[in-house]
Amino acid sequence: MSRAPIILVLAALSLAAACGADYPGAPGTLALPSPLPGDIDIPAGASARTTTAFAPNPQQLALDGGSSLRVRWVNADPGVAHMIVSDEGSFTASSPVSPGATYSVDVGQPGTYHYHCGIHPNMVGTLIVAP
Numbered sequence: 001m002s003r004a005p006i007i008l009v010l011a012a013l014s015l016a017a018a019c020g021a022d023y024p025g026a027p028g029t030l031a032l033p034s035p036l037p038g039d040i041d042i043p044a045g046a047s048a049r050t051t052t053a054f055a056p057n058p059q060q061l062a063l064d065g066g067s068s069l070r071v072r073w074v075n076a077d078p079g080v081a082h083m084i085v086s087d088e089g090s091f092t093a094s095s096p097v098s099p100g101a102t103y104s105v106d107v108g109q110p111g112t113y114h115y116h117c118g119i120h121p122n123m124v125g126t127l128i129v130a131p
C-alpha cells in the first residue's frame with residue numbers, strides 16, 4: 001500500500017486543526033469586547049441567516065451634531081469569520097473578522113447604508129444615520 005494517501009489525510013487533518021486554531025471559541029466561551037452604544041452584533045449561526053444575521057437590523061443612529069459617528073460590528077458568532085462590505089461602496093470593506101473581533105467605520109453623512117457579508121452574501125443589513 002502506498003503511503004501517499006495516508007500523508008494526504010494527515011495533511012488535511014493538520015490543515016483543519018490549523019483553521020480551528022484561527023477561530024477559537026466554542027459556543028458560550030467566546031470572549032467578546034465590552035459593548036458600546038450603537039454596536040451591531042453578528043449572532044451565532046449568522047452565516048445561515050439573512051436579515052437576522054445582524055442585530056439590531058436596521059440599526060438607527062444619529063450624528064447628533066457631531067461630524068462623524070463610529071459604528072462597530074462585533075462578531076459574536078463562534079467559529080465563523082465574517083466580512084462587512086458596503087453595497088454602495090460607502091465605506092471601506094473589512095478583512096475577514098474573526099469570532100470575538102470587531103470592525104469599525106466612521107460615518108460622516110446622514111443616510112441609509114446597506115451592507116452584506118463578503119463571505120456569506122445572504123447576510124444583509126441596513127444602517128440608518130439621522131442628522
Ligand SMILES: [Cu+2]
Binds near residue numbers: 118120
Ligand atoms: Cu459572513
